Structure formats: C-alpha cells, structure tokens
Amino acid sequence: MENSAGFFLLYFFYGLAFYTLGISAMLQNTQAEGRNESIFSNNIYLGLFGLLHGTTEWLIMIRPMNFFNDYTFHIYALQLLLNSASFASLLYYGLNFKFLKLNTSFKKVIPYALFFVWLAGLLISFEAGSYREIFDLYSAFSRYFIGIPATFLTAYRFIYLSEKVKVNYNVALARQLKRLSISFILYGLYAGIFISNKGFFPNTVINSALLQASIGLPTEFLRMSMAVIITIIYLKSIKLFRVEEDKKMRHLLEMKLQYNERKRIAQKLHDEIIQELFASGMIIESLINYSDTLSNNDDLIQVKENLNESIDSIRTLMNNLLPKRFSLELFQEEIEELAYKYNELSNVSINTNFNFTGQGDNWLPDQSTTHLYYIIQEAVLNSIKHAQSTKILIRVKSNLNFLTVTISDNGRGFKKNVPEQSGHLGLQIMQDRARLLSAEFELKSDQSGTAIEVNLPWGTNPDE
Template identity: 30%
Template sequence: MARDYFLLYLIYGFAFINMGIFSIQGKDAEVTDLPLVKSLKYLGYFGISHGITEWITMIEILDIYSNLYIFLFVIKYFLKAVSFAYLMIFGISLLPLKHRYRKIILKVPIILFLVWMTGFILLSVYYGQDYLILNPKYNIIVLRYIMALSGGIVSAIALYLNGKTIEKRKSNSMAKRYKGLACIFLIYGLLDGLIVKKMNFFPANIINDNLFLEIFQFPIQIFKASVGITINFLLIKVIDTFGWEQKEKINRLEERRIASEERRKLGLEIHDSIIQSLYAAGLKVEYLIKNKSEDNIEPMLKEIKIDLNNTIDKTREFLSSSTLEIIEMEDLNYNLQQLVRKFNENQDIPIEFKSNTSQTNYGHLSPEKSTQIYYIVQEAISNVIKHSKATYAEVLLESKYDFLYIKVIDNGLGISMKGMNFEKHFGISSMEERAKRIGGILNIDKIGNGTKVEIMIPWGDTRHEGQDKSLISR
C-alpha cells in the first residue's frame, strides 16, 4: 500500500511541478496583453511549491529520513502556505477588476499567509514542535478550508470570466478551453480544500478521505493526480491563445492597411476633383475682380454658382461613400500618446500616459466616440494645466469587458462635480455633454490631493456603428 501511495504522490507532484516550470517561463509575456499570460508566473510559483510538498509527503511515506521528520513537516507546510497564497494571487490577478480594487484585494493572500505563519510559530513555540503534527486542525482550517478552497474558486471564476470575454470576440474554441480550465481548478479547489482527513470537527467529520473512498472505491490521491495531469493538458491548450491573439493583431493591421489605402485614395480624389473645382471657381472670382465689365458679371457668377454646387455634391458623395467607419483601439491609443507628448513639450507639469489594453478585452470604436474621447481628454489635461496648480498628472487608458475606461488624475487643488455651477465651468460642461453624446459617463471627484476625472465609454455594438457619423465636428 505504501508503494502505491508513493507512486501516486510522485505522479501528482510531478504534474504540478511540470505545470509550474511551463508557466513560470513567462512565454511571450512581454509581447502580449493577455491577462492569463501575464499572470502565469503566479500559477508557476503555485505549481512548483505545491508539487514539492507532495514529494515531501512521498518521502514521509517511505520513512527514509525519520530523523528529519519535524524539519520536513515545517518545510512542507510552509511551502503549502506559499503555494495556496500564489494560487489566490493568480486568480485575483485575472479578475476583471479596477486596478485600485485589484491592488487592495491582492493583499488578502499575503495577509492570510502571514496570519497562518504567525499562528504556526506561536503554537509551535508555546505547545512544542510536535504539537501541530499531532493536532492538524489549525493547518486544515487555515490552509485547506480558507486558502486552498478560496484560491481554487477564485481562479475558476476568473478563468470563466476570461472565457466569456473571449467568447464575445467570436473565438468559441478558445473560450471552451478557458472554461474547461476553470472547471478543473474548481474541482481542484474542492478536492484539496474540502476533502481532508477525518477529524472530530465539522465539516471534516463528514466530508473527508474516508467518505470519498466509500463512494468512489478508490483513494482521493488517484483523482488528485488525474486533476494535475488534466490541468497540464488544458493549460498547454489555453496558451495557444497567444497564437490567436497574434492572428487578431495581424487581421487588425491588415484592416488598418486597407483603411490607410482608402484614406490615400480619398485624398487623391479630393485633390483631383473638389480642390480643382474650388481652384477654378477662385480663378473666375479673381477674373471678375480684375475685369468689372457688366456684360461678363452675370454669366460668370452663374458659372461660379454651378462650380460651387458641383463641389458641394461631390463633397457629400465622398462623405457618404467613405469606408473609414471604425477608429481602432490602436489609433486612439496612439493619438492620446501624441496629445500627451505635445502637452509635455509646451508646459512644465509632467504628464504620464499609461495604457492597459488587451486584445481580448476591447471591441470597436466609432469615429464619433473616438473623436469625443480625444477632446474630453484634451479638455481634462488643459484644466489641469490652467487651474490645478499641480506638479504631476497622469492619463490612464484601460480596456474593460464592456467599456473603455479613461482616467486623468493630478495632485493639485482638487475639484468635484457635486454642487458645481456648470454655467461658470464651460469646459467641464462641454466634457459632460460630449460624454453623454456617445452614451458615456463622466465623473469628476476630488481626491486626497488633486482631482480624478473618469470617463467610461461603452464599446460599439457592431463594426459598422457610426456609419452615418463620418464627419465629426469639434
């Protein structure tokens, strides 16, 4: 029997260590915006540390280092606590949360780890080194019921939400892989978090290894080893998402190339017809100024009128036939970068631009929305420079699941929209009007030191949104 368990723990530990090594490599993390790829290092730390604990259990079963039992026990549970903390960090880092909320919640795994370690040390010092070996209740409650269970559930939820987002982007096969990985992490969380050794407290007195063996007629370690192998398989499949993202980027670049070609053709047509017609009308006006003979005035004015009417018709035709319907996310990102650069060149307040966009997270923007966003940000930065007396400002562009999020903050005097007289603040009134025009929300709040301007703009429903809004006036 001991040999059978030895093999199970060997396979189980190997599966998680292999997953950890694969994940920790950080494949293409610097050239992709996928949240999963950027969070893989935490999954890697979890896999390696958790796999080592299973191998330590394997050594304990063989009883080959009995003189080091207490030392191995301490190392094993320290690594278990580290692994479950990293599992929670992995799940939290994938959740679709605002950066400030995620930053706060990411402290929870660290706090739980410190709480466990403090209790572990105090109990060992007060009751003796072998107390926690003989009384595993503390480790089961904190490590298994709290950290392992919550880590598995949070990771499952985060992976499922990422899968739903990818599903919206018409990649059903990739979404299924995310959801499959979510299911297996949920199973892992339930297995490692709930099913423990039978003990005389709830729920360990009901849900335990013995109950599992009675129901399924095989030890839970076999199921755990299968889960580890399945996680490896699905994770490798999910990493193929990077290839999908690259294809998406190539497609977008091709669309931009086509759009650029359309712009070039449109520019040539405008030059060859509209500008030439206006130039001809201008020459006729110049002729009339120099030759004021009454015989020539009326017929010449009629010709000028015909030329101008033809020009107006051609202009309308170009505007209605223009295929430049979508301003891509990359375009807005670039335009805002250039806007911030120009402001930095012409005034003394340093402004930093940050962009947190993911290919899987964003939809499309109509020219109307892109243009209004640009001018809202421009007005917000202008207000910082003119009125805030700040020494620093920051512009954040972030893609969310259902909307585009923009934030402009400074460390100046600070203002708020609450109780504001908009008649005296034309710029802010204009910002709010622009946001409403495109279905967005504008919030301006006073923070500790300074002002925070938040703009939330929903994505376009289709790639042809804004077809009739090709001409945008400032």
C-alpha cells in the same frame, strides 16, 4: 500502497501536471509584462503555486523510497512548508486582481500574514508531540485556512474573467475560463476539505474516508485528475487567447492596409485626376474669354460646369474613401490643451501623462475621440466643482487590445449609491458615452480621491 507502482505513477503525474501549469503561467506572465492583460496579470503567483505544489507531490512520491530513510524528517518538513507556501501563492493570485473590490494593501498582505501565522503556530506546537502528528495536523490547517480560500478565490477570478472576455474576445475562451473556475472549486474540495481525519470539526465528519466510501475512488486519484484537468484547460485557454489575439492583429493590419490603399487612391485622385480636370477647366475658361461666338461660349460654359461637377463628385468620393480619423498625437494635443485651459481657470493642478506603445493602430474614429474628450472634460469639471481636489492626473495609454483613459484626483470622493449627490448626473452621462463606445467604464472613489478608467477596445467605431 506507498511502495506500489500505482502510488509512484499517481504522484508523478500529479506533480508533472502542476509543474506544467507553473511553467506555462510563468511564461505567460513574462510575455504579458507591460501589456495590461488582466487574464495574465500576477500570473507569476499562479506559476509559483504550480511549481511549489508540483514539488510537494514529488516529495510525497520519493518519501517512501528506502535510500531517503535518513532524510524522512527533512523531506516531510520541506513538503509541508512548500505545500503551505503554494496555497499562499494561489491565495495572492486569487485576491490580487483589480476587479475584486477590496483594499489593495489588505489583498497584498493577507496571504503572507496567514502563512506566517500558520508557520508560527507550527513552530510553537513542535514540542507538543511527535513531528508526524504535528506535521499532519498543520498540513490540515494549511489546507483548511489557506488552501480552501485560495482555490475558491481563484475560481471567482476565472468566472469573473469569463464574463469579461465574452465582450472582448469570444465565447469559446469564456467557456474554458468557466471550466477552469469549476475545476479549481473541485480541487479545493478534494485537497482542502476531503482530507484524512485529523480529529477536529468538521474534519471528523467530512473527510477523505467519507468521500471514498461514497464514490469508491481514493481522494489522491481525484486530486491528481483535477490537477491534470486544470492544466489542460489552462493550456487551452492560453491557446484560445493567442488565437484571438492573432485574429485581432490580422484584423488591425487589414484595416491599416485598407486605409493606406484608400489613402493612396485618394491621393492619386487629388494629385492627378483633379489637377488634370482643373487644368482642363482653366483651358476652357481661356477659350470662353477669347471666343467671339456666343453659341460656342454657351457650349464651353456647359462643359466647364460639367467639369466642376465632376471635380466635386471626385472630392466627395475622396472624403468617403477615407473615414474620419483622429491621430493619437492630435488627440494628445486636444487633451493637453484642455488640461492647460482648466489649469488657468482653477486653482487645481492638472497634469497629463501619455504612453502610446504597442497599439494596434495610431488612429481613432472621430466619434470615439469626441466621446472620450467629453468624458475627460466631465470628469475634470466634476473634480474641480465637487471633489475639492488640488491635483488631477489625466493618463492615456495604449496596448495591443485597448486605449485606456484614466482621470484621477486627490479629492474627497463620494458615495456611488447616493444618486442625489452632486455630480451624479455627470457620472451618468460619462457612463452613457462609454456604453456608446462599447468601452469598459470603472469608477473607484473613497476618502483619498476618485479614479475613473475607460478601456476602449481597438477597432470599435460608434459611427458604424
């Protein structure tokens, strides 16, 4: 089998699929830098998984070749290390996304810790038997204790993201992410559980021989198939995301062009039509003052009243042409004024940070601004009154998809599952306001402080 054409083709496409996944993920990570896109955050680790795993499969492919006979040990050792490192990279990717409620330091450390514990065990056991037996055993350990958690956590990440994008993007992308989640679960089963019998439980019962006897296909073929499927679905997901992103860009551009055209028409009405009508009214006023005929005066007064009504109608039309809008710069001034006011009224240091880069537009509907302002005010007041904090930071930033508002403090925090605790009514009001905006509302609170984050998608308007 190892020297057959089928063996080489299987592992060639196996490695190629993961190389394609790795390069695609790396490219998406680069393009998404600084844009706060949760779908592409930490994609460098998914890319590392793809590249390292692809290299592993190609090392398996070249190992039986005669001209590598003198390097069999080195190839085997490199293959083993890269395979374990690839699973550690995938575990980091699966653990480190902001909606997984675990301690941040724990999420960052655990993949490295598992890898180095595995490596230490390998080095300690190296003298206990032949290197092939040790390598086979520790290959199984890396699959069981790093690979299975990595694939399952990555699957959880994609299933969670599929629920998020239903609101922010579309059902088609959510469907692809769900398929990607299922594919990673299946790959985890084929590559982590259904492996050759290494003599430990439950591997002695559930292994590749059992799977092949049940369905008649070798495990390697199933793994290769899932690698190809994962890569195809991932590429489709990228395409769908970019299509939706382009649609959003076009929509924002159309809105901006429409607004500019309405603004131009309103400006023309103000600068030309209203001014001409006003001038005509002044002429009529002069005629009224200098006219001696009463009947003529009545007619002129009626004409003037009609002109004034026309001017009022045009002004109403102008107001309707331009929806109430609030520039981000003016919003920033309002928040800075709020921070200054509560700085003066309390002993808490309140700072602001604004970063408006890459936004789709530089305005907000008036109602959205009102809700965001009161969410910030309520969060600041809760922090001052209940959290015993000494520092509060208000951060407002924008990207292509969202306006993000974060209010964080260094107070004592609170338990979210205690409804009678002070400040929970204010929390409910903030959540209700965010819901009215179709915005994401996230709360994190522990002994080191509280952080409230509101993500408002561009283009939402509660007035409509």
